[in-house]
Amino acid sequence: MNKLELSSLYQLTMVRFRLFLREPEAIFWIFIFPILLAVGLGIAFRNRPADVLQVGATTAQLTQALTADKGLTAVTVDEAMGTHQLATGQILLLAIQRPDGVVYKYDDTNPDARTARLVADRAVQAAEGRRDAVRADNDLVHETGARYIDFVVPGLLGMNLMGSAMWGLGFSIVEARQKKLLKRMVASPMPKWQYLASFLLSRLAMLLIEVAAFLTFTRLVFGVPFRGSLLELGLLCLMTSLAFSGLGLLVASRAKTMEAVSGLMNLVMLPMWILSGIFFSASRFPKLIQPVVQALPLTAAIDAIRGNMLQGTSLAQQPAPVAILLVWMVVPFAVSLWIFKWR
């Protein structure tokens, strides 16, 4: 047996690798799932001609006026039928002919319906002879970096870093506690810090593979841009992973059963899935809750990664998310080391 094999830190870290690699489900969720998700979203939101909006009108004349616009397809329905179709989402807007003019019935919280309202009104007015006061032409761009897939890849990366770090630490530790393995470990002369360090070491090695595989794939298949420093991107991923490892440790520091830790884990992660801007910008949430949204580690991580990849912003140029991540790297670790229970 050589010297390395006699090192307990080496043995503990190797055990983490072995246990991970012998768990096919874990490999799927960490390596394959994010790529599948990116593929799915890439297909669903691939660039295509602007949507043609479905609308309805109560008279044939109105329908004709609406259909004249390239952006609309219109059907003629009576008011009751149209209202029903509106409610079931078959049409976005119903134009109703009244003696004194036209009434548009639509949901103003739906962006597509608002667009339909503008386009429909333009078509109706044009049919009645209105002319544009100013001549306007369009110059369309489809630039890399502004597509939805470019937006969502950093989000998925952040989400994956959160999931793998939290599940990786939280689940394994609570499982060991539940099986009385933790107790057995501290009954041996094992240095306790090495047990936790082995999780971090194996996490970092896995991180390298996981991030590289995901980003290479999205680069090759979707041409997602990397405008910032790759070194800084790596550093951001490392910070994100460490921050969530600390959070995973915190969640696992007392839980005695897998059910308890699963619940806690979802409690911690669910708000971030919703609020942290994985699939759409976090700035869409009301001003009132923005301080909370911005303080979440996943929001900070995704913001910083997006800044790096899409705008080429350096870490020095985005001190706020970096500072937030740093705080999340330190505080949960410190608290969990303080309250951690070995049995």
Next chain:
Amino acid sequence: MTNGAATLGTRVAEGGTSLLLRGVKKAFADVKAVDGVDLEVLRGECFGLLGPNGAGKTTTIEICEGLTEPDAGTVELLGLNWRANAGELRQRIGIQLQETQFPDKLTVEETLRLFRSFFKRGISVDESIETAQLEEKRGARVGGLSGGQKQRLAMATALVGDPELLFLDEPTTGLDPQARRHLWDLVDELKHAGRTIILTTHYMDEAERLCDRVAIMDHGKVIALGTPNELIASIGGEDIVEFAVVESIDSPVPKAGSPPHGPGPVRWDPGPGAPVAHGRVDEAILLGIPGVKSHRVDAGLHQLAVSETHTVVPRIFTALTEHGLHLSEFRTHSATLEDVFVRLTGRNLRDE
């Protein structure tokens, strides 16, 4: 024998003390799990903590192992204590805990390599595999091992550091008889190699088979201490006679249609409302028989501690017949630690 510490005093000088407990107490909420325990285990001894579940054995052994902090009292192992010498003690003792589940997806060898890496000195992984007789399972995953093999693996993880003091907490609980015997052989080997072993068990036969000395625990206290033979002799009889009687001469017959009473002798069950369930025997009559040392009744079953069984048994038959009592059940066996426990507590070990 309730104060066995006296017999201990004579032996202390011989081999030196491996483990010393003085006035150890531990309470969980309002339950006194360990209530003033004094113990002294000698170097090279196999010492058993025996008692029913909940007697405080595991708490006691975990206090010795430095896993539980006692509320009061002193604990000394190999002349060291947990407060000042935890690091050194962890290197010098071996521990097998109750119900540890090692990771299913590691192999036997990987598990032992991991545990070996924690110790500065010790035996090689190969030696530990050999000692635990797991050679054939070296490359097998832990999840595929039988209960006995898992328990031997747990034993091997306790042995890799070549411990001076070995703690085994209920090493055979839940094992089938063959696996138990296999594990006993392993403990025997360790004993002969001169290791000090402290084990807990609620199996009387296990304690009798393995231990040089036994402390019987009940409700957090040591109620008896000594070699198994000393303890058995202490209840004042070498054999135990158990019998049940029915009072009436007329109808000691099982009611038609009533199911048999499990394996073994059939007990007459008169059913509800019958005049007498089990015959009463005047204790004075039984104690008056020469050779009968003690008497107790447990669920209608009379238990006598007797010496010279061959002369006492005919006298018991005669005495019962004279008083119009009929035997419905009768057996004798050599006294065991179980009988010691019954005598001391009035309860059976397995009742818990």
